[in-house]
Amino acid sequence: MILPYLAAVLLALATAYSAVVSFRQKPEEGSAKASWIFPEGAKRPTRIFISIATLLLLVALGAWFSINARNSTPRSMRFLIPEGYSGWVRIEFEVPGAPALPEEAGQPLLRIPPSGTLRTSSPEQYGWVNNSYGFYSSAGVRPIPDSGPGKLIWGKINGEASGASGKRKYEEFFVGTQQQFKGQIEGAKPKD
Amino acid sequence: MLPFILYFITAVLTGFHLYALLSFTLYGAPFNLLELVAMFGSFCLLIAAYVSLFKPDAAGRLALIACLAMWCFYGPAIAKIVRTRLGKPAAVSEFCRPSLAPKSA
Numbered sequence: 001m002i003l004p005y006l007a008a009v010l011l012a013l014a015t016a017y018s019a020v021v022s023f024r025q026k027p028e029e030g031s032a033k034a035s036w037i038f039p040e041g042a043k044r045p046t047r048i049f050i051s052i053a054t055l056l057l058l059v060a061l062g063a064w065f066s067i068n069a070r071n072s073t074p075r076s077m078r079f080l081i082p083e084g085y086s087g088w089v090r091i092e093f094e095v096p097g098a099p100a101l102p103e104e105a106g107q108p109l110l111r112i113p114p115s116g117t118l119r120t121s122s123p124e125q126y127g128w129v130n131n132s133y134g135f136y137s138s139a140g141v142r143p144i145p146d147s148g149p150g151k152l153i154w155g156k157i158n159g160e161a162s163g164a165s166g167k168r169k170y171e172e173f174f175v176g177t178q179q180q181f182k183g184q185i186e187g188a189k190p191k192d
Numbered sequence: 193m194l195p196f197i198l199y200f201i202t203a204v205l206t207g208f209h210l211y212a213l214l215s216f217t218l219y220g221a222p223f224n225l226l227e228l229v230a231m232f233g234s235f236c237l238l239i240a241a242y243v244s245l246f247k248p249d250a251a252g253r254l255a256l257i258a259c260l261a262m263w264c265f266y267g268p269a270i271a272k273i274v275r276t277r278l279g280k281p282a283a284v285s286e287f288c289r290p291s292l293a294p295k296s297a
Contacts, residue, residue: 007209008266010202014237015259017198021252042193042245050196050245 076129078104080111081144083137086176087184090117093124093169111136124158124169144175154181195248199241199255206262207234226265233261 021038042050081089089112092098101108101122108125112118133144133153146153158171174181210231217223236258244251 003205003209003212004269007202007206008270010198010205011259011262011266014198014202014255015263017195018240018252018255018259021195021248022256026249036194039194039248041248042196046193047245050242054242 077101077108077110077125077131079131079133080109080136080141081133081175082112082114083135083139083142085112085114085116085135086180087116088172088174091171092117092119093122093171095119095121095168097121107132124171151178152176154178155185195244195251195255196241199237199244199251203234203238203241203258206266207231207238210234210265224265226268230262230265233258233264236261 024038079089091110091112098119098121101110101120103109108122110118110120131146133146134141135144144152152175154174154176156171156173158169160167160169162168174184176184210227213224213227214231237255240251240255240258243254
């Protein structure tokens, strides 16, 4: 948490320095030599050095971002929810002893039990993902809209909870209509 | 070289800090326009760092404008921190000692 304080201190220094540079009385031509505090521009070798260093920094940053993006591309998950289920769904990740998530067409498959809580030893996926949702029953699977007017997925949150068994990562969302979701939220609010 | 180092390090540090703050909006934090203004100031300061290698006076003016833009965010933020640290917490509840003396008729 030192970064904001350091940034503020440096900003104060930069403001004071730039104000002095902007409003100071310039010495007459040839009367005084430029000091190291107020230099008259950098010399040619310095400029070349800074240009090369900047170029190298940009190339290194670009390479780092591209390698990082390639290695950590998150996979979208497929959530299967029991037909007719309405309420909060909770998925707990990295639970020791719990089964790992199966995969379907390269996508982790989360089959939510009728209780609404799924525990898995698999890790949570972070980043930009395009998760898909579906209701499952003996008749098969039908998709659940998670956007648009008929949206049935609300209030997606993820976090970390501490308990007796240590820290546990979880994800929650609500399945139901907007009215049900609002009613659920209002019902959870403490009354005055 | 001094103005370059000062402007460059300040621009990078403030830029990173403001980028981190702005990224919280992705997780639902309310968007603050002052953060965006300060971020623009940070970018201008980075430009001033490179201009200072050629024209230190022009760079100084640009850096001053950039710093003032950044104070739009840092000023109120520091004021808020100071006020929070120095201010007394408000009493949430107050205990009233019941009076044992008999009421006069």
